[in-house]
Amino acid sequence: MESLLGIPVGLALSTAAGLRVFVPLLLTGLAARFGYLTLTPSMTWIGSDAALLAFATATVLEVSAYYVPWLDNVLDAVATPAAITAGVITTAAVTPELPPLVRWTLAIVAGGGAAGVVQVGTALLRLKSSTLTAGVGNPVVATAELVGSLVLSGLGLLAPLLAAAVVVLVLVVWTRRLARLVRERSRVTPVSG
Numbered sequence: 001m002e003s004l005l006g007i008p009v010g011l012a013l014s015t016a017a018g019l020r021v022f023v024p025l026l027l028t029g030l031a032a033r034f035g036y037l038t039l040t041p042s043m044t045w046i047g048s049d050a051a052l053l054a055f056a057t058a059t060v061l062e063v064s065a066y067y068v069p070w071l072d073n074v075l076d077a078v079a080t081p082a083a084i085t086a087g088v089i090t091t092a093a094v095t096p097e098l099p100p101l102v103r104w105t106l107a108i109v110a111g112g113g114a115a116g117v118v119q120v121g122t123a124l125l126r127l128k129s130s131t132l133t134a135g136v137g138n139p140v141v142a143t144a145e146l147v148g149s150l151v152l153s154g155l156g157l158l159a160p161l162l163a164a165a166v167v168v169l170v171l172v173v174w175t176r177r178l179a180r181l182v183r184e185r186s187r188v189t190p191v192s193g
Contacts, residue, residue, distance in 0.1 A: 006095035008164030012156025014087030014111035015167045018118025020149035021082045022062050024090050026055035027153045037157065043093035066142035069135030076123035087115025114171060121174040124181060
């Protein structure tokens with residue numbers, strides 16, 4: 001059973017990476033450093049001094065940049081592949097008991113997928129906020145994303161099964177909203193033949 005607890009931890013951290021790329025990496029590194037979390041042997045670098053310093057610096061820069069209305073939309077283009085990568089890394093890092101093939105398959109499909117779905121959803125939400133409020137509402141979106149990433153990362157580390165339930169709920173809601181948005185856009189956009 002203990003070997004399976006890494007799965008909900010990884011899913012929660014990867015979903016949180018879809019909200020803020022570096023927050024879950026920083027918290028994972030800190031949890032490993034303080035002995036609270038066992039990392040996959042090839043991922044112990046996440047808890048190193050250099051990695052923690054890099055993650056802390058990147059977290060401050062990322063959080064700050066999302067409060068600049070024009071820059072936040074530009075960052076979303078870069079953040080999508082970065083979030084997917086962070087989702088893969090965090091899931092692979094916290095599942096040391098799984099065989100490598102299972103770990104990496106889960107990390108790529110579930111970890112990267114969860115981070116990607118959430119990141120795309122938040123990018124579309126920010127774009128909508130930019131359109132409707134001329135960027136004035138974007139700091140509210142940025143704050144909600146930061147709080148969500150912190151809460152989901154913390155929940156994943158402290159209460160993995162509860163975090164897994166929250167992740168499933170978040171992914172279902174985001175997937176439905178994205179599907180609805182795609183359907184609405186396909187009705188509005190004329191098809192050229």
